[in-house]
Every structure is written in structure tokens, then in C-alpha cells.
Amino acid sequence: MSDAVVSPDAPDELRLTGITKGYLGVQALKGVDLTVKRGSIHALAGQNGAGKSTLIKIISGAETPDRGSIELGGRQMKFREPIDAQNAGIHTIYQELSLVPSLSVAENIFLGQLPKRGRTAVDWSRMKAGARAALDRVGFDLDVRRPVASFSVAEQQAVELAKALHKDARLLLLDEPTSTLPLPDVDRLFTVLRSVAEQGVTLLYISHRMDELYSLCNEVTVLRDGRNAAEYSTASSTASDVVTAMIGKSLEGSIADAALRGERSPRLGSGHTGEVLMSVANLSEDERVENVNFELRRGEVLGISGLIGSGQSELAGLLAGARRKTQGTITLDDKAVVFKNPRDAIRRGIGLLPQDRKAEGFIPEMGVAGNITLASLPMFSRLSVIDSHAEKKVASQMVERLGMKVSSVNQPMKTLSGGTQQKAILARWLARSSRLLICDEPTRGVDVGAKEDMYELIRDFARSGGTVIISSSEITEAMMCDRVLVMARGKVVAEFEHDDIDPQGHALISEFA
Amino acid sequence: MTNTTLTPPPRSQAPQSPDARPTGTTLGIVKRLLPKSYLLLVLLAIIIVGYYVSADFLTARNAQNVIAAASITAVLAIGQFFVILTGGIDLSVGSTLAMSTVIIALTLQSGMDAGLATGVTLAACAFAGLINGVLIVWLRIPPFIATLAMMSAIKGFSYIIQSTSLIQITNQAFINAFSSGSWLWVRNPVAIFIIVAVIAALVAKFTTFGRSLYAIGGNPEAARLSGLPVARNLLITYTLSGFLAGLAGLIAAAQLQQGSSLIGVGYELDAIAAVVVGGASLMGGKGDPISAVIGVFVLATIINIMNLVGISSEPQLVIKGAVIIIAVFLSSAGGVQRISGFFSSHFGRSRVTAPA
Numbered sequence: 064m065s066d067a068v069v070s071p072d073a074p075d076e077l078r079l080t081g082i083t084k085g086y087l088g089v090q091a092l093k094g095v096d097l098t099v100k101r102g103s104i105h106a107l108a109g110q111n112g113a114g115k116s117t118l119i120k121i122i123s124g125a126e127t128p129d130r131g132s133i134e135l136g137g138r139q140m141k142f143r144e145p146i147d148a149q150n151a152g153i154h155t156i157y158q159e160l161s162l163v164p165s166l167s168v169a170e171n172i173f174l175g176q177l178p179k180r181g182r183t184a185v186d187w188s189r190m191k192a193g194a195r196a197a198l199d200r201v202g203f204d205l206d207v208r209r210p211v212a213s214f215s216v217a218e219q220q221a222v223e224l225a226k227a228l229h230k231d232a233r234l235l236l237l238d239e240p241t242s243t244l245p246l247p248d249v250d251r252l253f254t255v256l257r258s259v260a261e262q263g264v265t266l267l268y269i270s271h272r273m274d275e276l277y278s279l280c281n282e283v284t285v286l287r288d289g290r291n292a293a294e295y296s297t298a299s300s301t302a303s304d305v306v307t308a309m310i311g312k313s314l315e316g317s318i319a320d321a322a323l324r325g326e327r328s329p330r331l332g333s334g335h336t337g338e339v340l341m342s343v344a345n346l347s348e349d350e351r352v353e354n355v356n357f358e359l360r361r362g363e364v365l366g367i368s369g370l371i372g373s374g375q376s377e378l379a380g381l382l383a384g385a386r387r388k389t390q391g392t393i394t395l396d397d398k399a400v401v402f403k404n405p406r407d408a409i410r411r412g413i414g415l416l417p418q419d420r421k422a423e424g425f426i427p428e429m430g431v432a433g434n435i436t437l438a439s440l441p442m443f444s445r446l447s448v449i450d451s452h453a454e455k456k457v458a459s460q461m462v463e464r465l466g467m468k469v470s471s472v473n474q475p476m477k478t479l480s481g482g483t484q485q486k487a488i489l490a491r492w493l494a495r496s497s498r499l500l501i502c503d504e505p506t507r508g509v510d511v512g513a514k515e516d517m518y519e520l521i522r523d524f525a526r527s528g529g530t531v532i533i534s535s536s537e538i539t540e541a542m543m544c545d546r547v548l549v550m551a552r553g554k555v556v557a558e559f560e561h562d563d564i565d566p567q568g569h570a571l572i573s574e575f576a
Numbered sequence: 577m578t579n580t581t582l583t584p585p586p587r588s589q590a591p592q593s594p595d596a597r598p599t600g601t602t603l604g605i606v607k608r609l610l611p612k613s614y615l616l617l618v619l620l621a622i623i624i625v626g627y628y629v630s631a632d633f634l635t636a637r638n639a640q641n642v643i644a645a646a647s648i649t650a651v652l653a654i655g656q657f658f659v660i661l662t663g664g665i666d667l668s669v670g671s672t673l674a675m676s677t678v679i680i681a682l683t684l685q686s687g688m689d690a691g692l693a694t695g696v697t698l699a700a701c702a703f704a705g706l707i708n709g710v711l712i713v714w715l716r717i718p719p720f721i722a723t724l725a726m727m728s729a730i731k732g733f734s735y736i737i738q739s740t741s742l743i744q745i746t747n748q749a750f751i752n753a754f755s756s757g758s759w760l761w762v763r764n765p766v767a768i769f770i771i772v773a774v775i776a777a778l779v780a781k782f783t784t785f786g787r788s789l790y791a792i793g794g795n796p797e798a799a800r801l802s803g804l805p806v807a808r809n810l811l812i813t814y815t816l817s818g819f820l821a822g823l824a825g826l827i828a829a830a831q832l833q834q835g836s837s838l839i840g841v842g843y844e845l846d847a848i849a850a851v852v853v854g855g856a857s858l859m860g861g862k863g864d865p866i867s868a869v870i871g872v873f874v875l876a877t878i879i880n881i882m883n884l885v886g887i888s889s890e891p892q893l894v895i896k897g898a899v900i901i902i903a904v905f906l907s908s909a910g911g912v913q914r915i916s917g918f919f920s921s922h923f924g925r926s927r928v929t930a931p932a
Contacts, residue, residue: 385801405801406805415801422795423798428794437791437798437799438803440787444783448782
């Protein structure tokens with residue numbers, strides 16, 4: 064499937080054997096082997112907690128393995144600090160970029176080894192020329208004097224790649240580099256990565272998105288529970304094989320499977336809708352959302368789809384009172400309402416699952432129970448004294464009902480997996496008996512199994528009479544809604560009924576640009 | 577993964593977990609209030625050291641002195657704790673304490689009834705705290721800057737209203753109530769700080785207000801999106817800090833029997849140090865008020881021991897600094913785990929390698 068060609072007798076660039084690593088009683092890696100051929104693009108797949116990040120940390124020198132050996136280009140390596148790995152030519156591009164936003168592109172690329180003229184002066188002209196040459200290797204032409212912060216995420220990523228190549232990287236570790244990229248930029252990044260691989264650099268690629276693995280990579284190593292689960296060549300396997308190996312059971316008939324094979328996805332809503340719950344007229348927020356109009360009926364699951372940054376996330380925030388509108392009206396139950404803050408919206412039965420879980424969703428040090436009851440504390444207290452019995456009871460019920468993997472309801476939220484965290488935030492609104500759930504990218508950073516659970520929970524909520532708005536940049540997710548509004552540059556540009564969308568979602572995609 | 581394949585995956589085991597035990601009993605409540613940290617052991621170790629180095633240390637009289645001296649800082653530290661819990665800081669409490677001594681001295685001098693004078697003073701200090709809150713919540717000035725400015729402004733205000741060098745306090749009813757008097761063999765300032773500490777511990781652990789402060793400090797945006805009254809609770813917190821600084825000022829004024837704007841210089845830093853030694857994080861969202869009080873006693877006891885063995889005040893400052901670093905390393909920087917991890921990886925016999 065991949066068009067990059069690596070000769071089968073290419074030498075091994077990286078060879079890990081029997082890597083183990085434990086953290087205070089938890090064995091994250093239980094003897095992992097990994098062989099990556101020089102100049103290939105090799106994918107590392109696995110659910111959250113399978114050990115991918117630990118393995119990446121070990122290869123990049125951020126952690127030392129308890130046992131096992133690392134060979135790079137046939138030589139035994141021992142990394143004590145990330146700088147050791149970097150000196151050996153291993154560079155990591157993380158999800159969150161690690162550039163200095165206020166420094167120029169050239170300074171970022173040369174950071175730590177600024178070229179000098181004389182004893183102390185920086186040789187700016189040599190630096191700018193070098194930076195342009197490095198950017199040229201990744202096929203970008205940027206003004207290297209401008210600060211990094213003034214460029215788009217895609218361009219910043221190019222700077223990061225250029226920086227690694229400039230430092231003579233031979234092995235690049237890419238940890239979900241596309242999670243913050245709009246679709247056209249993803250294609251461009253892939254072109255760059257393929258050309259980098261052709262220059263003889265080896266790439267180890269991590270992503271949750273199967274379509275990406277199959278369009279970009281040559282080989283896939285699947286981890287499960289800290290062990291090797293399977294090894295595939297992308298030319299002779301399907302995404303379904305990889306996902307099955309990841310979760311250790313067959314996916315047949317599940318939503319995730321249908322989505323993977325690009326089939327018509329089962330809808331989230333029941334299709335039965337009641338009277339109008341909310342209507343929105345001329346809703347605008349400066350430069351982000353422009354003149355949005357729609358009606359939402361009880362029991363409906365409404366999708367708001369668009370590329371990242373098209374305004375769907377901002378619209379979700381406006382409807383939940385998290386952002387302030389500059390114009391327009393929201394009518395709820397035939398009454399015009401003004402949301403000055405989230406509190407106003409929550410009081411009227413609206414709950415928001417925010418897009419950035421870590422920054423907006425939960426209190427990291429607080430227990431699961433505290434996070435679940437956060438929006439409904441008055442319901443669990445008398446004269447502002449918390450009834451901890453009632454709180455624990457409801458939290459335990461939610462844990463059971465949503466299938467959350469926790470050791471106790473007091474387990475700190477930060478120690479849970481992304482999927483369980485997302486379920487706890489959903490539980491917060493179920494405990495509050497919200498009637499309208501606004502989900503902003505509800506399955507971002509959630510592993511395959513938990514993703515399916517989330518869909519099932521949203522379906523349950525809609526079936527029991529709840530109303531849902533799903534704002535998403537994932538086509539498959541939008542296609543599961545009763546009705547989809549497509550947004551581009553802050554405006555609603557199209558509207559589709561569930562049945563009018565073709566199985567591949569081309570109808571939606573064609574409206575995106 | 578060895579034989580665990582026989583049991584179903586642990587999807588939800590919370591209802592049977594040990595945390596679901598009844599906590600309604602008095603013993604349960606006391607247990608939950610006690611901090612689960614190494615701090616009490618540190619305090620105990622310090623007391624043992626004190627017992628060996630000075631014969632005068634473990635006497636009822638000395639203990640009384642330590643506790644009485646610590647009660648002022650303890651009240652300040654409790655107010656400071658709530659502010660730090662929200663992720664803020666209050667640098668103005670030392671100045672507010674000084675203002676409190678000046679106002680009470682002035683009002684008593686003018687012949688006002690002691691009870692009314694106390695009320696007026698506390699109200700004025702709470703108002704100073706409220707101004708902090710308004711600057712931070714409505715004008716969005718960072719807490720460090722807002723309270724730094726208020727520290728200067730309040731100090732200047734007390735100089736102005738004081739106008740003479742210092743004002744004597746002669747009102748015996750007031751001195752009795754806040755310093756020399758006692759109630760059930762407990763001296764009044766000690767009783768005051770114990771009552772304040774117990775109320776603070778209950779508020780932090782069992783009320784919606786306390787819970788929401790932990791949430792605001794832990795993640796302000798998540799707290800806002802969950803509909804918590806963030807602005808209102810921050811206003812209350814800074815007002816409370818001002819009020820408690822005023823209360824500490826009343827104790828100080830009664831002990832010194834005078835009011836002066838020179839009292840309380842640097843007290844805000846003692847309070848912050850105690851809160852941090854007590855395991856709270858300056859990032860917010862962590863800690864508890866009882867630990868902050870224990871932090872006060874750790875520092876106060878060490879100073880007391882050094883006084884008893886005759887260490888002069890300059891090396892005392894150095895040692896105090898070292899103690900703050902060690903205590904914070906042990907309590908909040910994960911020092912205990914790092915030390916035990918070091919020992920087990922160098923000398924241990926596979927303690928850590930038990931299968932998950």
C-alpha cells in the first residue's frame with residue numbers, strides 16, 4: 064500500500080532486544096523486541112498503556128531500561144540522558160512541539176550551537192543560510208528571521224523537522240505528529256516524511272490513526288500490555304489486523320471496525336426527534352464564528368463537522384457558555400437566553416465535554432469521585448457540607464455504568480487513561496442530569512476500545528431522550544450523527560441528513576475546503 | 577500476565593474497594609483530617625533531638641512558650657494556606673497584621689469598648705483582603721503583584737493613621753482576651769489558633785467551598801467550565817486571608833501591649849514557608865491546613881531549640897533556610913520515594929520488581 068520502497072536487505076538501523084522497564088511495581092515493558100530497517104518508515108501501534116510512550120522514552124534516552132539492549136547502526140548504545148541519544152543521531156518530534164516560540168526560525172534550528180564570528184558575536188548570515196538549507200531539505204521556504212510563534216502548526220512542525228535534520232538525525236521518532244494538523248497539511252507532512260526517508264533517515268512513527276499508518280509506513284509493530292503482539296508489513300495486511308492485535312480480540316461488527324473499513328457507520332441518534340429544544344440565529348464571535356443559524360430538536364444527535372480551526376470548536380464553546388458571543392441569539396425552550404458564563408448554561412441543563420481534556424476537562428490531583436460531582440456539588444451537600452456517602456455512591460454507580468477502569472473512586476484523575484478520564488467527564492454531566500450534551504472532539508486521544516465505549520454511551524444518552532451536539536474534525540464521527548452541519552472558515556457551508564451522506568463521506572469532505 | 581487470564585478484566589471494582597468504608601464516625605473524621613505525610617515524623621524527630629540537646633526543652637513551660645509564639649504565625653499560615661490552595665499568594669498579610677495592631681490600639685485609646693474595637697479591626701483587615709481579591713478577580717492583576725502592591729499600600733496607611741511612634745494598649749479586657757487569659761487551662765491565643773485550625777480543616781475537607789478551592793487551584797479552567805463560582809470563591813478566600821491576618825494582629829497586639837506599623841515585618845514569608853513545608857504546592861490544588869500548622873511548628877520548634885542551646889540569630893537564619901529546603905524535598909518533591917528508590921536500586925533485593 065505504501066509507495067516508499069525499502070529493499071529487503073537494507074541493514075538494520077535500530078535493534079532493541081528484550082527491553083523491560085518497571086515503575087514502582089507496575090511493569091510497563093515486559094521484554095520488547097523491535098527491529099527497524101535503515102531508511103524505512105516503521106509504525107509503532109498499540110492502545111494507550113500498551114507501552115509505546117515508555118518505549119519511545121527509552122529510545123530517546125529520557126528513560127533507561129531495566130534490562131535489554133539497544134543497537135543503533137550495529138553498535139551497542141547506552142543512553143543516560145536525552146542528549147546522549149541526540150548525539151548519537153536520535154531525535155524526537157513530540158505531540159507538543161518543543162520550539163521556543165519567541166525566537167526566530169533560524170535561532171531555533173541552531174539552538175545550542177549558534178555559529179559564531181570571533182569570540183562572542185553570533186554569525187547571523189551563516190545561521191540564516193544554514194537554516195534556509197535545512198528547511199529546503201523538508202521542502203519548506205519560510206522567512207527564517209520571523210519568530211516561530213508567527214507560523215502555523217504545520218510550518219512549526221517543518222521547523223522542528225529541519226532542526227533535527229540539521230543536527231544530522233539518522234533516526235527520527237514521531238509521536239502523533241498529525242494530531243494537531245488540518246487534513247491538507249497532513250498530506251504535505253507525509254510528502255516531507257517520505258522524502259526524508261529517501262534521504263536515508265529512518266523514521267519510527269506513532270499514531271492512533273490507522274489510515275495514516277497504512278498510507279505512510281512500511282512496517283507495523285504492535286504492542287499490547289508491554290509485549291510484542293504482532294508484526295505486519297503494510298503491503299500484506301489490513302488496518303483491521305492491526306486493531307485486532309492491539310486490543311487482542313476481534314472487532315468484527317463493531318463501530319470501530321465499520322469505520323476502519325470505510326463502511327456506513329451505525330448512527331448515534333435514534334432518528335426519532337421531538338419538538339425544537341434550541342434554536343440559534345445569527346450567532347457570531349469575532350473572526351471565529353460567523354452568522355450561524357440552526358434548530359436543534361429533542362433527542363437529536365447533531366454533528367458539526369469541519370477541518371480543525373474551522374470554527375466548530377468555538378461554536379460548541381458558545382453554545383455551552385464557555386465563550387462570549389458578539390452577536391446573535393440563542394433560544395432555549397422558546398425563551399431567549401444569554402450565557403454570561405458556563406454556570407448559566409449548566410443551570411439550564413447543558414453540559415460540555417471540552418476538546419482539550421487536560422487543560423479544560425479535569426482536576427488532576429482530585430479523585431474520580433470529586434471530578435464526577437464537580438458540576439453538581441449542591442446536589443451532594445446540605446448547608447454546603449458535602450455528603451460523602453451520597454457522593455461515593457453516585458460515583459461508584461457511574462464507574463460501573465460507564466465501565467471505567469479505576470482502582471477506587473478516590474484514585475487521582477491524572478493517573479487514569481485518556482478514555483477513562485473522558486468517561487469521568489461524561490459522568491459529570493450524567494450526574495447533573497444534563498439534557499443537552501455538547502461534545503467537542505469527544506474521542507480525541509482516546510484508544511480504540513474506549514472510543515467505541517464513548518459512542519455506545521452517547522447512543523444510550525440519546526436513546527433515553529437526551530440531545531447531543533458533536534463537534535468533530537473526524538469524518539467518521541460526523542457521519543454517525545442524525546444531521547451534520549459542515550463548517551469552513553467560521554461559517555456553516557452545508558447541511559446533510561444522515562442518509563444523504565455517501566459511505567466514504569466524500570459529500571462532507573468536498574465542502575471542507 | 578501469568579495466571580490473571582482466568583479472571584475477567586477489572587472493569588469496575590470500586591464498590592467493594594476499601595475506600596468505601598464508613599467514615600461518619602468521629603474516629604473516621606479525625607483519621608481523614610490527619611495528614612498522610614512524613615511531616616509528623618519530622619516534627620517528632622525534631623522534638624527528640626530537642627530532648628537530648630537541652631534539658632529545658634521538654635518542659636511544660638517551654639512548650640507553652642513555643643505554642644504561644646507559634647500561634648500568631650499559625651493563624652497567618654492558615655489564611656495563607658487557602659490562598660495558596662487556589663494557586664495564588666498573599667504577600668500583604670504581614671502589613672495587614674501591623675495595620676491590625678495599629679487600629680486596635682487607636683480604637684482602644686479613643687475609649688471604644690474592647691468588643692466593638694475588635695470587630696472594627698477585623699472588619700478593616702477583612703476589607704483590605706477584599707481589595708486584594710477585587711484587584712485579582714476583576715482587574716486580573718496576578719496575585720503576586722496585587723498583594724505586593726497592597727503590602728506597600730497597607731503599610732503606608734498604617735504609618736499615616738498611627739502618626740506617633742507606637743501606641744500603648746492598656747485595656748485589660750482586651751489583653752486578657754487575646755493574650756494572658758486562659759480557658760480550661762489553655763491560654764487564649766492557643767485556644768484561638770486551635771479553633772481556627774479545626775474549622776479550617778473541616779472547611780477544607782468537608783464543604784463545597786473547600787472542594788471548589790481545590791478544584792480552582794488544580795485546574796481553574798476546568799473549574800470554570802464545571803460551573804463553580806470561581807470569582808466569588810476567590811474573593812472570599814482573599815477576604816478570609818485578610819481577616820485571619822487581622823486576628824493574628826490582635827494576638828500580637830495583646831502580647832506586645834502596643835500597636836505599631838513596625839510589627840510583622842517578614843511574617844508573610846514565615847507563613848508562606850510554613851505552608852510550603854506543610855506540603856502545599858505553590859501551583860495550587862494540594863495540601864491541607866493541618867499540615868500547614870504542623871509546618872509552623874516544625875519551624876518554631878527548631879528556632880526554640882536553637883535559642884535554648886544558645887545559637888546566635890545569624891546562624892539560626894541559615895539553619896532555618898536549610899530546614900525549609902529539606903522539609904519541602906521530603907514532603908512534596910517526592911524526596912522519600914527518590915531516596916528509597918536509590919536504596920532499593922543500589923542495595924535492594926528485587927523489592928520493586930513484583931509483577932503488577
